[in-house]
Amino acid sequence: MNGLMMQQPLLISSLLTHAERHHGEQQIVSRRVEGDIHRYSFRDMAGRSRRMANALGTLGMKPGDRVATLAWNTHRHMELYYAVSGAGGVLHTLNPRLHPDQVVWIADHAEDQILFFDLTFLPVIEAIASRVKTIRTFVAMTSRAHMPASTKVPGLLCFEELCEQHAPEFAWPSFDENTASSLCYTSGTTGNPKGVLYSHRSTILHTMASAMPDALNVSTRDCILPVVPMFHVNAWGLPYSACMVGAKLVFPGPGLDGKSLHELFESEKVTVSAGVPTVWQGLLGYMDGNDLKFSTMRRTIIGGSACPPAMMRSFQERYGVQVLHAWGMTEMSPIGTVCTLKGMQAGLSADEKMAVQAKQGRAVFGVDMKIVGEDGAELPWDGKAAGELLVRGPWIISQYLKGEGGNPLVDGWFPTGDVANIDANGFMQITDRSKDVIKSGGEWIGSIDLENIAMAHPAVAMAACIAAPHPKWDERPLLVVMKKPNAEVTREDILAFYEGKIAKWWTPDDVVFVDAIPLGATGKMQKMKLREMFRDHKLPTA
């Protein structure tokens, strides 16, 4: 016997309709690629999204067609989020930090039909336009006045002209909520990139779960500046949750340097932000150097990589900004856990709270997780046993686009490739990527702990800990350090810094200094490259 409630599919267009009807006056502010600040309302945004939906029809977009973007966080990108998915297409956010060869490979694999891009990326587009197999239409996301005078891109269209040429009346179609809505490729350190295909249902459920008080806790009284790119797992869903709750949105465009960001935080009275640790490093460095403060910022969500405790302390103790440590993956839409304290932890000391906050946190409702040993058996939640982390839930991948890589699931669970422990209160802590684990004499050493300690040293800007071959122990930890500008520190200083902070046998066997640690397209340290660089490094203990 079925219930007798209304059958309404969960559709992304309903977010826009809700925002327009209930928060029509709320503002969206963008730093445009053209350099100026653009300001309008949800009502304006909804009208322009409908114009763009009509334009997509004119351009021949059919249901299920992939429409790609190569773009920053701006209001125009937001309009495409709703126009493409709302009208039944699939929004494919390409990562502009990838090599043009990879962009071509991914666009071909996804069979993209139309590509929208910010002017910043015109050189990339000119390099790939004749190489991509399926893209038949290129649109520059700018006005006529800023269009390139001449270009090698055939039949290049202008975003603002398309907008003007089409009417703002468009009835968002209704369809099955399991319909594909958007597509994002994983950066894939090994093998080809793989496409993660979200549905309208998974997106709406993820948006609801992520806005909850124990997750990102966003409300209509917030002003959200997503630093995390809209080409990186839909900016962790914030362009959707802002519509759901009617929060003010501030888009930084291409201005991700400390100065540009700090100016926007202050001028627009931002209350919440979100991004990976490497971006915050730039912002905090700029603020430290110029003795600046935040006036309205209350909290920031940090994920993508583990947030170094030193950065957390700086945010909370020096700037009064609460850090919400979060964890997720492209395959998870992305949010899996958020570190919000429980009521029973209210009485902990500041240091004890910080120790909890260093963990990636508790599963949001909808996500279930477990850790398993090498034999696949579930491990206890005791805060000590570390094993591979597996997850499941309605916004977690069941397979990759076109079945690439085969069935990724193990008994219905998605293996994350992360190694973690979970404590008795359900707080999960990533100790490593399973491929980065250092196996010393049959025991595992977690590289993240070792990196966090090094990054707490005042002279260290960034640190990566990798496995180096060792004749007796198979592998031993090697610390790769990038110093802060003009800082002086020796190998011996760093090694001494570990004393008393960690089991003695975990201490790195050696420290090497580099000018830069290579970062991937999503801002994560590329340890595979480091392992190649130091493949022949001879440990003094060897």
Added chain:
Amino acid sequence: MNGLMMQQPLLISSLLTHAERHHGEQQIVSRRVEGDIHRYSFRDMAGRSRRMANALGTLGMKPGDRVATLAWNTHRHMELYYAVSGAGGVLHTLNPRLHPDQVVWIADHAEDQILFFDLTFLPVIEAIASRVKTIRTFVAMTSRAHMPASTKVPGLLCFEELCEQHAPEFAWPSFDENTASSLCYTSGTTGNPKGVLYSHRSTILHTMASAMPDALNVSTRDCILPVVPMFHVNAWGLPYSACMVGAKLVFPGPGLDGKSLHELFESEKVTVSAGVPTVWQGLLGYMDGNDLKFSTMRRTIIGGSACPPAMMRSFQERYGVQVLHAWGMTEMSPIGTVCTLKGMQAGLSADEKMAVQAKQGRAVFGVDMKIVGEDGAELPWDGKAAGELLVRGPWIISQYLKGEGGNPLVDGWFPTGDVANIDANGFMQITDRSKDVIKSGGEWIGSIDLENIAMAHPAVAMAACIAAPHPKWDERPLLVVMKKPNAEVTREDILAFYEGKIAKWWTPDDVVFVDAIPLGATGKMQKMKLREMFRDHKLPTA
């Protein structure tokens, strides 16, 4: 093309699994019908729910079978919420405030198979046991020691014995999320009661939407005491949202008097509560009389009827408890709107904020609403135009059980029977029930405004405004007043109290005093009865 996310049905059992796994240690405290305080954890509750699911199987419950309860808010009732729905049955919460004849009619109409009841209601059960057609099993929700020595109820079973006799191992089945989960009849002032049949999907979506920061804003750091009964629209969903977020739950059992409630609020450090205005009147009266305060209460959700502004002021100004005015219906699971201020209203004065809070608030995400005139055309959102309120969304009824009353929808919208205005910011305010509207010379007078003013008078305990026949104007307002104990006030005092507060022609034509205003089974004033009582009342203006 469909997305490639995991297909997981939204099921009520997932709330319990989540609570046990991620908040196993969180507490549930109940004032038992036996008189003592019972205390256990979500982990214990989950285990007992599984035992009870096994027991239901032994008792012959098949998928879709209706299992009825006649019970207070207690941990045992909570266990049945999960055991019955989780195992595939339909939990039918009967309202013990109804006349036994109505209980029989409803149980027969629903074709209930099993009935669980609290000992308080043994006399009702003994009166109806031989009359109900389909119930074959009666279970008293108590332990063997408290079972009645002799009873007219045939084969009466004991809840705690059933629990002990069955194992705590039970795998919650997976099934279509549109499966019926629970059933609640509307009190129905005209015609027969009608059954509203919720689904697992509608319940989970309602739970997610209602927990959001702009709605009830509940988190794992809250301690929730639902005063609203679990037999009244699932206690506004709080037994579900507490599991979803891992909040501590406190159940008042049968102790709904001011003294019992206040003791629990204090001893259990309650932070959030929810109920109808009439219950709060008892609590506030007790606190006023004994000069008591709240130590931990931060906010209370008031719905069911409009919250009189005087009560709102008392909560906020005297007791420091924020009032969240909310509105919904049995047909809406129930939450439709919650009055949470927008960021743009942060700068309003206390009086201006109070004027906004007197409204029923903004639609939660998922609910769309509109107001229409007598011709069915949509009215503007200007805070003035009042018309019938219509709603739609995935937790709103599409039809009543067995199709009673025919198709209740108008072009896919559910007409609520409420008359409301909506302002430019989306804040909705109920001005009347459409059947209670007073039509004076072709113009509508909203009875709720007139009642709120009267209830702000220090001598008035409760006031109802009804239409009285008038030879010239068709109808004119007649105010029915119940005085506070020992208070003295005259007709002239009350009428003078309206001066300057409202348009002169809205002022009631007469005031009558009664010993008690009749309340319905859900605590609402029964104006139909008052209209009958004063059918022949001759207005002095007639």
